[in-house]
Amino acid sequence: MTAKAVVLLSGGLDSATTLLIARESGFELHAISFDYGQRHAVELDCARSIATAAGAREHQIVKIAFPAAGASALTDPSIPVPRHALHREPIPVTYVPARNTIFLAYAVSWGEAISAFDIFIGANALDYSGYPDCRPDFLEAFEKTVNLGTRAGAEGARFRIHAPLLRMTKGEIVRRAAELGLDFASTSSCYDPGPEGPCGSCDSCLLRARGFEEAGLVDPKRSET
Amino acid sequence: MTAKAVVLLSGGLDSATTLLIARESGFELHAISFDYGQRHAVELDCARSIATAAGAREHQIVKIAFPAAGASALTDPSIPVPRHALHREPIPVTYVPARNTIFLAYAVSWGEAISAFDIFIGANALDYSGYPDCRPDFLEAFEKTVNLGTRAGAEGARFRIHAPLLRMTKGEIVRRAAELGLDFASTSSCYDPGPEGPCGSCDSCLLRARGFEEAGLVDPKRSET
Numbered sequence: 001m002t003a004k005a006v007v008l009l010s011g012g013l014d015s016a017t018t019l020l021i022a023r024e025s026g027f028e029l030h031a032i033s034f035d036y037g038q039r040h041a042v043e044l045d046c047a048r049s050i051a052t053a054a055g056a057r058e059h060q061i062v063k064i065a066f067p068a069a070g071a072s073a074l075t076d077p078s079i080p081v082p083r084h085a086l087h088r089e090p091i092p093v094t095y096v097p098a099r100n101t102i103f104l105a106y107a108v109s110w111g112e113a114i115s116a117f118d119i120f121i122g123a124n125a126l127d128y129s130g131y132p133d134c135r136p137d138f139l140e141a142f143e144k145t146v147n148l149g150t151r152a153g154a155e156g157a158r159f160r161i162h163a164p165l166l167r168m169t170k171g172e173i174v175r176r177a178a179e180l181g182l183d184f185a186s187t188s189s190c191y192d193p194g195p196e197g198p199c200g201s202c203d204s205c206l207l208r209a210r211g212f213e214e215a216g217l218v219d220p221k222r223s224e225t
Numbered sequence: 226m227t228a229k230a231v232v233l234l235s236g237g238l239d240s241a242t243t244l245l246i247a248r249e250s251g252f253e254l255h256a257i258s259f260d261y262g263q264r265h266a267v268e269l270d271c272a273r274s275i276a277t278a279a280g281a282r283e284h285q286i287v288k289i290a291f292p293a294a295g296a297s298a299l300t301d302p303s304i305p306v307p308r309h310a311l312h313r314e315p316i317p318v319t320y321v322p323a324r325n326t327i328f329l330a331y332a333v334s335w336g337e338a339i340s341a342f343d344i345f346i347g348a349n350a351l352d353y354s355g356y357p358d359c360r361p362d363f364l365e366a367f368e369k370t371v372n373l374g375t376r377a378g379a380e381g382a383r384f385r386i387h388a389p390l391l392r393m394t395k396g397e398i399v400r401r402a403a404e405l406g407l408d409f410a411s412t413s414s415c416y417d418p419g420p421e422g423p424c425g426s427c428d429s430c431l432l433r434a435r436g437f438e439e440a441g442l443v444d445p446k447r448s449e450t
Contacts (some may be wrong), residue, residue: 032292060292067257067285067331068338091376098334103372105294105330109323113293138374145370149326149363151316 004116005162006107007088009059011043012189013182013208014122016050017173020180021164022120029056030116032107035063036096038074039081039192046188053183055182062106072096081192081202091130094191096192100133101142103140108146108159117152122175123163131201139163148209169205171214178217184219197221227253229341231332232389234258234276234284235416236372238407238433239347239390241275242398245405246389247345254281256342257332260288261321263299264306264417271413278408287331297321298415306417306427316355317428319416325358326367333371333384341375348388349398364388395432396439403442409443422446 005027009015010199017222023029031054033047044061051059066075073093082092100123107119109169123134132138147153165173177184190198197223198205212219230252232239248254256279258272269286276284291300297316298304307317325348332344348359357363368386372378390398403407415423415435423430423446437444 062290062292064289065287067287067335071338091379095376096334097337098371101330101371102327102334105323105326109321109327110292112322113257113296125418130377132376135373137369139372141366141370145366146323146326148360148366149319149358150323151357154316154357156268173263 003118004028004030004057004111004114005118005120006030006032006111006114006116007056007120008103008107008122009047010122011046011050012122012204013177013211014124014173015047015140016122016182016187016188017177017180018120018122018164019050019054019056020177020182022118022162023054027118028130030110030114031056031059032103032110033059033061034103034106035061036066036075037069039165040074040188040190041078043188043191046186049186053186059086059107060110064102064106065069066102073146081199091132094203095131098133100131100138105146106122108150111159112150112152115152117156117157117159118131118162119159120162120164122165124165124168124170126167126169134181136163136166138177139166169214170211174215174217178215182201188221227251228343229253229255229282229336229339230343230345231255231257231336231339231341231348232281232345233328233332234272235347236275236412237347237413237429238409238412238436239349239398240272241407241412242402242405243345243347243389244275244279244281245355245402246408247343247387248279249405252343255335255339256281256284257328258284258286259328259331260286261291261300262294264302265299265413265414265415267418268413270410274411278411285335286347289331291321291327292337293322293326306424316357319428320356323358325356325363328368329386330371333375335412336384337375337377340377340382342382342384343387344384344388345387349390349395350391351392351394361388361391364391394439395436399440399442401438403440412436413446
C-alpha cells in the first residue's frame, strides 16, 4: 500500500514544489489549503489547479478565522504590504501570529484520521521573510509535540514533518521545480495581487524574482506584467 | 498594567474552574471557545454565561472545521458515545485528532496579537479520559514549540502554558471551584446532552459525578435529572 502524505498547499511556488517532491518520493498526495481571508485569495484557485495537475488523491480547503486578523498585513487590508523592502525588519508585518502552528496542527489532525504520518510543508529558512515559524528548530519542536499529543503517537506511529526546501536557496527551488515539471504559471506567490497579476514589489514577489534570476529561467507570471 | 491571559473555555466544569483560577491569579481574562460541530453545543451557551459571570474582558468563539470530523464520536453523530465505561480503552472514541494542539495554537495566535503570553487550559492528567493531548509532556513540548515559532518568542517574550488542574483529582477540582464561587449550574460537562440535561452515563458525566462525590457536594445539574 502506498504511504500517504498530507501536504500544505498554499498555491505558491514553494508549496507546489513541495507537493511534487512528495509525489516523487512515492507518497499518495492529500493536499490541504486554508481559506483565512488572505489578501491573496487567488492562491486558492492556484492550489486547486496544482493539486489536480499533480494527481492529488484529495484536496481539502479548510476555512479558518484567525483570532486576530488585524495583526497582519496579510489578513488586514488596512495594513499596507511592504514594497521593495526585502528583509527590512527582522520579522515583517506580513507575519501572521502562529500561522504555521495552526496550519500544521490541522494537517496532523487530518493525517491522524487517515493514517498519513508524513506531513510536508514548503518552509524555507534561507531565502525567506524571516518568519520564526519557518525555522528548523520550530519544525523539530512541533514534530516532537504532535508525537506526544496524538493517539497515533501514543500508540507507536511516528509523525514526521518534512520540509524539503528548508535549506535550499530560491534559485535551487526554482531549478528543482523545473526538473519536476512544475507549471510555474499555475502558481501565485504575490502577497497582494491585482487584477493584472502579481504586484512585483512585495517580499514574496522579490524572492520569487531572485529565484528565477539565480536559476537562469524566465517566470511566465512575470512576463505577464 | 494588568497582565492578560487567554483562557480556553469549553463551558465545562474544568475550564470554568481554570478561568476562575486565572482571575484569582490577577490576570485580565480573554476567553476563547470553539464551535466545531461538537454534539454538546450547549457548552457554548454555558461558556458565554461563565465568561460573563467571571468578568472576562473579551470572549471569542471561533468557528472551526476539523479536517476529519468523522474521526471522533464527539464530532460524528453516527459514532455512539460510550456509556458506563470509564477508562475502558486506553484512548476512547471521543478523542478528536490533535484537538488541543489546534485549540492551543489558536489561543497562542490570539495571545501573541494582544500581548497575552499566559495561556490557560483546563487539562487534567489524573481523572481524565486518557487523551494524549492532556498530558504534561505534550503541554511542555507545545510551550517550547510556540516560543520558537512566534515573533513574540523570537523577540524575547515567553509564552507559558498553564494547566493548573493538571495533577488534581476531580474531587479537588470540584472543591477548588466551590471555593472560587463557581456556579456549577452554569457549566456543562456532558458529551451528549439531551433536552433534559446531561446523560449521566458518558465518560465526562461519570468523571463529574465522581468529583462531586469525592468533594462531598451535590451537583445542581445532576439533581435536575
